[in-house]
Amino acid sequence: MPEYSVIGKSRPRTDGAEKVTGEARFTGDLHVAGLLHARLVLSPYANARIVRVDVTGARAVPGVVDVLTAADLPFAEPDSSSRKRDFLARERSLYNGHPVAAVVAETAAAAEDAVSLVDVEYEPQEPAVALMASLEPNAPLARGEKPVEASAEAQMHATVSGGEEEPQGDLPANVSSSLHFTRGDVEAALRASDVVVEKSFRTAMVHQGYLEPQVTAASVDPLGMLTIYTSTQALFYTRAEVCAALGLPNSKVKVVAMTIGGGFGGKFMLLEALCGALAMHLNRPVRLEYTRSEDFLAANPAPPSQFDVKLGATRDGMLTALQARVVFDTGAYSGSPLQIGSLLLGGFYKFPALDIRGLEVLTNKTPAGAYRAPGAVQASFVIESMIDMLADELGADRFKLRRKNAAEEGDLRPNNQPWPRIGLRECLDRLEEPLGRLRQAKEAQSGANGSVGSPDGRALNNVREGVGMAVGGWPGGLEPATAICRLNHDGTVSVVLGSVDLSGTDTGFQSIAAEAFGVLPEQVQVAHGDTDTAPYAGGSGGSKITYTVGAALQRAAADGRQQLLAIGSQHLEASIDDLELAEGEVRVRGVPDRKVPIKDLAAASMSFGGKYEPVYGRGSSAQTVQSPAFAAHAARVSVDLDTGRVKVLDYVAVQDVGFAINPAEVEGQIVGGVLQGIGWALYERMVYDEHGQLITGTFQDYVVPSASYAPNVTPILVEVASQYGPYGAKGVGEPPVIPCPGAIANAIADAVGIRVTEIPITYQAVSAGLRGGEGRPAG
Numbered sequence: 001m002p003e004y005s006v007i008g009k010s011r012p013r014t015d016g017a018e019k020v021t022g023e024a025r026f027t028g029d030l031h032v033a034g035l036l037h038a039r040l041v042l043s044p045y046a047n048a049r050i051v052r053v054d055v056t057g058a059r060a061v062p063g064v065v066d067v068l069t070a071a072d073l074p075f076a077e078p079d080s081s082s083r084k085r086d087f088l089a090r091e092r093s094l095y096n097g098h099p100v101a102a103v104v105a106e107t108a109a110a111a112e113d114a115v116s117l118v119d120v121e122y123e124p125q126e127p128a129v130a131l132m133a134s135l136e137p138n139a140p141l142a143r144g145e146k147p148v149e150a151s152a153e154a155q156m157h158a159t160v161s162g163g164e165e166e167p168q169g170d171l172p173a174n175v176s177s178s179l180h181f182t183r184g185d186v187e188a189a190l191r192a193s194d195v196v197v198e199k200s201f202r203t204a205m206v207h208q209g210y211l212e213p214q215v216t217a218a219s220v221d222p223l224g225m226l227t228i229y230t231s232t233q234a235l236f237y238t239r240a241e242v243c244a245a246l247g248l249p250n251s252k253v254k255v256v257a258m259t260i261g262g263g264f265g266g267k268f269m270l271l272e273a274l275c276g277a278l279a280m281h282l283n284r285p286v287r288l289e290y291t292r293s294e295d296f297l298a299a300n301p302a303p304p305s306q307f308d309v310k311l312g313a314t315r316d317g318m319l320t321a322l323q324a325r326v327v328f329d330t331g332a333y334s335g336s337p338l339q340i341g342s343l344l345l346g347g348f349y350k351f352p353a354l355d356i357r358g359l360e361v362l363t364n365k366t367p368a369g370a371y372r373a374p375g376a377v378q379a380s381f382v383i384e385s386m387i388d389m390l391a392d393e394l395g396a397d398r399f400k401l402r403r404k405n406a407a408e409e410g411d412l413r414p415n416n417q418p419w420p421r422i423g424l425r426e427c428l429d430r431l432e433e434p435l436g437r438l439r440q441a442k443e444a445q446s447g448a449n450g451s452v453g454s455p456d457g458r459a460l461n462n463v464r465e466g467v468g469m470a471v472g473g474w475p476g477g478l479e480p481a482t483a484i485c486r487l488n489h490d491g492t493v494s495v496v497l498g499s500v501d502l503s504g505t506d507t508g509f510q511s512i513a514a515e516a517f518g519v520l521p522e523q524v525q526v527a528h529g530d531t532d533t534a535p536y537a538g539g540s541g542g543s544k545i546t547y548t549v550g551a552a553l554q555r556a557a558a559d560g561r562q563q564l565l566a567i568g569s570q571h572l573e574a575s576i577d578d579l580e581l582a583e584g585e586v587r588v589r590g591v592p593d594r595k596v597p598i599k600d601l602a603a604a605s606m607s608f609g610g611k612y613e614p615v616y617g618r619g620s621s622a623q624t625v626q627s628p629a630f631a632a633h634a635a636r637v638s639v640d641l642d643t644g645r646v647k648v649l650d651y652v653a654v655q656d657v658g659f660a661i662n663p664a665e666v667e668g669q670i671v672g673g674v675l676q677g678i679g680w681a682l683y684e685r686m687v688y689d690e691h692g693q694l695i696t697g698t699f700q701d702y703v704v705p706s707a708s709y710a711p712n713v714t715p716i717l718v719e720v721a722s723q724y725g726p727y728g729a730k731g732v733g734e735p736p737v738i739p740c741p742g743a744i745a746n747a748i749a750d751a752v753g754i755r756v757t758e759i760p761i762t763y764q765a766v767s768a769g770l771r772g773g774e775g776r777p778a779g
């Protein structure tokens with residue numbers, strides 16, 4: 001591996017100080033003259049016809065400027081099939097929390113007071129709530145006659161293709177989309193298998209749990225320019241959607257990405273078009289900000305799902321066939337990760353024959369959105385549970401079974417496209433030794449507890465330990481990007497990007513620019529423009545920003561370096577090939593006296609009568625090949641036999657990162673991802689009753705694991721360099737969360753011998769399993 005001066009070394013985050021000291025400015029911190037405050041009137045019904053909306057009482061509240069419904073606002077696509085282009089309900093409320101009207105007032109308190117005075121008359125209808133029941137022929141129609149449009153955001157997270165779509169006429173009325181991946185004769189392969197395991201699994205609706213709820217502000221200048229200030233992960237996508245919603249050209253809309261208080265896939269675009277419409281209608285600045293409860297009710301959480309899976313193998317442990325039905329509950333609008341979840345279900349291992357049918361189902365629940373590695377967490381939980389079940393049936397070692405069947409470069413995915421270079425086997429190889437250590441720790445603890453005097457075989461303290469493992473991977477997103485790198489008068493370098501720093505990417509970009517240009521990281525400033533001034537970049541999601549924007553930046557910085565060396569060549573009358581950049585100077589190699597400070601060359605290119613062109617490096621990328629990233633995890637857990645409570649004691653996360661630009665930040669991503677994965681596995685779920693009412697709408701009811709829940713997490717970096725990422729780097733954000741539920745579920749099974757088939761794995765589910773139940777949570 002080449003020796004680098006900057007990259008590959010751990011550095012503190014460039015935004016760390018301003019965030020921990022409270023100096024960072026978020027959208028909620030904006031103070032704009034004449035700012036109005038908007039609050040939304042939310043439907044209390046999951047499915048209801050809106051008979052009338054009486055705003056008289058609300059308008060009479062002192063400080064209220066107006067109360068507006070969808071019909072009052074300048075939307076270009078009334079009754080659009082896209083939720084974000086027509087955010088307010090019109091004739092029908094489609095979910096509990098569906099916004100019906102907006103109250104706009106001089107103060108937030110006045111707006112909140114007036115919300116309860118908006119008198120909406122509803123005609124409640126029977127809602128479609130339960131996922132599988134919504135597939136029945138006589139199920140209530142979740143959307144009535146409203147059309148459905150596929151969500152564009154799913155493809156922004158992971159670029160996948162393939163799979164046939166079933167004819168809509170052959171599908172239940174609530175199915176919004178379908179797919180079918182097939183290879184070989186799966187029925188024949190299952191019949192020929194020595195061992196077949198079959199099981200159904202369910203996963204819950206999960207909120208992203210970001211610190212900052214959804215918030216947007218908008219203003220209109222005297223010339224009609226609409227400016228949106230927002231907590232968004234996707235600058236240019238937001239502008240495109242706002243323009244489409246309001247019928248405006250790109251030249252009339254500017255989007256400014258503010259510091260984002262967490263997103264995890266949930267902040268690509270939601271309130272921006274509505275807030276812009278309010279500002280245009282009232283011709284005053286408006287801020288629309290959710291409360292925490294409103295965010296639970298009316299944002300875009302990860303959807304629930306059900307997987308029905310059958311897996312076959314030969315007696316010597318070779319996989320033969322995978323058959324599955326994958327069903328995602330997309331809520332009231334299309335937007336589930338059906339395609340990527342189905343593809344990854346059959347993508348981690350070699351399956352000679354497979355048949356995967358997928359359905360996206362509409363229900364009267366909060367519309368689905370993306371959450372870190374959308375679809376992959378669910379798929380890994382299912383297939384990794386099945387692999388352990390198969391190992392039990394075969395009497396095989398769980399690690400060796402995975403190692404034997406793990407996918408590698410050239411193996412076909414379910415869409416029959418081959419995997420490019422992947423590091424799954426390398427991750428498994430690095431996991432083998434720490435997995436053994438966890439197993440030894442388990443055995444040592446079991447020996448220390450003993451079971452003497454325990455007639456039923458339980459340890460004396462009624463706690464048992466288990467070790468489980470799981471793998472997961474992420475194909476990666478693709479989106480073009482451009483970067484600018486310019487030299488300043490003082491010899492420092494400014495980088496201009498159109499990406500949003502969601503997870504510390506700016507620190508990595510600073511290192512990439514410093515390495516490629518040949519200066520110190522402290523001499524590089526990373527700036528983000530708005531949609532009028534920034535070069536294009538895709539949304540910050542899908543583990544693609546370093547892979548795409550970083551590649552563009554590497555080229556821009558290299559271009560700027562060459563321009564500077566060309567100036568130095570003229571100034572020093574030496575060949576470019578003989579020059580180097582070191583300690584803020586351009587030098588002739590081997591001739592110590594022939595040198596010139598970079599800032600002198602910069603000044604000569606940016607002064608009256610200057611004879612050199614200013615240094616202005618440009619770089620672009622349009623990646624067409626993915627660089628998938630894989631992970632292999634192992635967990636050691638304890639299970640209390642009396643209460644069913646599970647505690648994660650120790651955790652090892654091995655991940656192929658391609659090349660770690662900033663190892664400390666990469667390891668931080670892994671540790672954070674594991675903690676979120678523990679939330680998926682053991683705690684987090686949004687629950688609806690039979691009427692479609694959300695009953696876990698606050699953090700009192702919805703449990704997010706805090707630092708006290710965190711076990712010791714050991715991140716181990718594997719570097720299978722990408723041919724296309726900057727310096728070999730791959731995306732690192734998605735993979736660390738993916739294997740967690742599977743590893744923990746397998747560890748529980750190892751500890752107490754029960755297979756829990758639904759996440760989160762609550763203590764009620766474990767207790768039920770210990771008593772001989774189905775291992776599903778109560779409620």
